[in-house]
Amino acid sequence: MKNDIGKILITEAQIQSRVAELAGQINRDYENEEIIFVGILRGSCYFLCDLTRRIKNSAYIEFMSVSSYKGTQSSGEVRINTDISMPIEGKNVIIVEDIIDTGSTLAYLKRIMLERRPKSLKICSLLDKPSRRKVEIEGDYVGFTVPDEFVVGYGLDYNQRYRNFPDIGVLKPEIYEN
Numbered sequence: 001m002k003n004d005i006g007k008i009l010i011t012e013a014q015i016q017s018r019v020a021e022l023a024g025q026i027n028r029d030y031e032n033e034e035i036i037f038v039g040i041l042r043g044s045c046y047f048l049c050d051l052t053r054r055i056k057n058s059a060y061i062e063f064m065s066v067s068s069y070k071g072t073q074s075s076g077e078v079r080i081n082t083d084i085s086m087p088i089e090g091k092n093v094i095i096v097e098d099i100i101d102t103g104s105t106l107a108y109l110k111r112i113m114l115e116r117r118p119k120s121l122k123i124c125s126l127l128d129k130p131s132r133r134k135v136e137i138e139g140d141y142v143g144f145t146v147p148d149e150f151v152v153g154y155g156l157d158y159n160q161r162y163r164n165f166p167d168i169g170v171l172k173p174e175i176y177e178n
């Protein structure tokens, strides 16, 4: 796996220290309020775990699985495969995502979560690729801004592989071509 990585953009240590900062911000912003963290499977798996174990508030951890149809004419279409298991009306919700790319996944999720009338709704994304945005949306808590390159590692995949690579990097060009 390591041989397929062409360049490391963010090291494991940099990720951990930034995740600690984000958790610190959330701890300050929510004081003693309860929070429901909604991790978007599967890219946010490591981020959600590392982040929430640093949260001092009482917290619920929920998961949602969505598919987006990219490259089709109807790009921006998103479907929920697995929904969260609890009502969020009147609750503080933080959606935890790996990356905001075109923004269509989060724009859709935000819309359907707001229909459920939470007390508050925020987006926490490890990465942001603003140069690719097609839908206007911003993360409330963002770890790192990345250039317009397809990144893998720390949960992010290429064709479902490389999620378990500990740093965030870019694959060698020949891997993407295959």
Ligand code: IMP
Residues within 6 Å of the ligand: 043, 068, 097, 098, 099, 100, 101, 102, 103, 104, 105, 106, 149, 150, 151, 152, 156, 157, 158
């Ligand atoms: P969006 O709806 O275009 O913002 O897409 C968000 C989803 O696309 C993310 O949750 C990722 O699963 C995937 N994605 C976008 N860019 C990358 C990348 O550079 N590496 C890995 N996955 C990505």
Ligand code: MG
Residues within 6 Å of the ligand: 040, 041, 042, 043, 044, 098, 099
């Ligand atoms: Mg994802």
